[in-house]
Amino acid sequence: MDYIEKLGWDDSIQIEKENAARVITVQKNSYRIADGVEEYLAHLSGKFLNQAMTSLDFPAVGDWVEVQKLQDEQKAVIKQVLPRKSQFVRQAAGTRTDAQIVASNIDTVFIVNSLNYDLNVRRIERYILSTYESGAVPVVVLTKKDECTSDEVEKAISQVEEVAIGVPIIAVSNITGDGFDELNGHLLPEKTVALLGSSGVGKSTMVNTLFDKKVQETKDIREDDSRGRHTTTHREMFILPNGALLIDTPGMRELQLWEGESAMDTAFQDVESLAEQCRFTDCGHDSEPGCRVNQALVDGELSEERFKSYLKLQRELAYEKRRQDQKAKLEEKNKWKKVSKSLKSKYKKRNVR
Structure with a gap:
């Protein structure tokens, strides 16, 4: 067995093993990585920093990364983060x-x-x-x-x-x-x-x-x-x-959701299975006739607290999605402003010549 496999190496990772390492510690802008044999203090390449668009692009603990190792200095340069499985x-x-x-x-x-x-x-x-x-x-x-x-x-x-x-x-x-x-x-x-x-x-x-x-x-x-x-x-x-x-990981007093809409049916399978039994497919679980969720609340089959939490998390996810969409639109707008400014600058330089 290769040493790197003890770090959880997966054959689906599309890179040569000698150029791969796993992030084992993140402290602000400092990364410690390991290849199964040695540990290295690593930093991000200039190209990486120029191409990174969001916080999700940066390395996290558990990431597999492509690196250039500086063996004599026990340091390395992170060139890219490899696709994550989770x-x-x-x-x-x-x-x-x-x-x-x-x-x-x-x-x-x-x-x-x-x-x-x-x-x-x-x-x-x-x-x-x-x-x-x-x-x-x-x-x-x-x-x-x-x-x-x-x-x-x-x-x-x-x-x-x-x-x-x-x-x-x-x-x-x-x-x-x-x-x-x-x-x-x-x-x-x-x-x-x-x-x-x-x-x-x-x-x-x-x-x-x-x-x-x-x-x-x-x-x-x-x-x-x-x-x-x-x-x-x-x-x-x-x-x-x-x-x-x-x-x-450090303790988190509050866990603010970033995403989770696609997992609601798994995390709240009890509520979702009841909702599927409602008479109407677009049931709002309020006062509609034939609402299986309301019946479960009356019978005590489903607790009021559980259902309120289900609705609260749905609202929170919807709100977060709107915020993320607004941010994405603003970032896209700013990106094209920079591109336009750069093109205008190049055009002026050519005309001056």
Whole structure:
């Protein structure tokens, strides 16, 4: 087996192996890449920077890139990002309409939540939706099992099951190791898993437990309000002892959706299957006769909170789509302004001669 294959190399990648590497760390404009033998500090080529149009064009942790290696200096130049098989994207923090790739070329997403007051099924819904949209498989991991009674654990799992239909739910303890045998069943050699969740839920501690040594700094959740404190400050990929690839990420208090419309039917298959049974295909699920969704709400088959969340996420996605379309139109307009200005400048120079 080639060394690069332990980084998750896929034969569908159309490039010579000696010119390929995988991004394992991103810190602002600095990239650390690996080829299975060596690690290199990398920067983007001038041509790359000139051709990059949006934030989605730039390398993310998990990306395969074409590089020119400077062996003597242990440095490399990134020439292009190779096509991604999956990418977890969110709306970047702030008021600007910008996409941010959290991790790419991932097979599975561990959606990590703690079994305390911070357990939030609405947040888990968002992560599941974005995971399906990314092309990866979701697994919900509930930490701090050692701090709860068995009844509390069962109650929490039951709550999560209502929104995580068909999704594996694993309760673990980073202290006792309980649940890690089941967790390891989703950590396969040469497959990539991303750890996503809020600050302080135990992602970095989980990395340390899987390594059986300290590789990440950790901080506990504050006891007064159960809110987490940031520990991990950048995204980083690790190779676990069993050969699985694990991407640890900084905590996200809020997950603003960037896309997800095509995954609504999977993430909300319970609501969608009810909607298909409505008498009218264009049913608004309000006061129309023969509305199966309304009947399910009356009977308690579908919770009011679940349906409200479904409608809220649909509105949010529609709003985000309008913002993205407006931004795309503005960027296209500005691009042609630059082209026109450049052509006019060249025309004037020719006439001067």
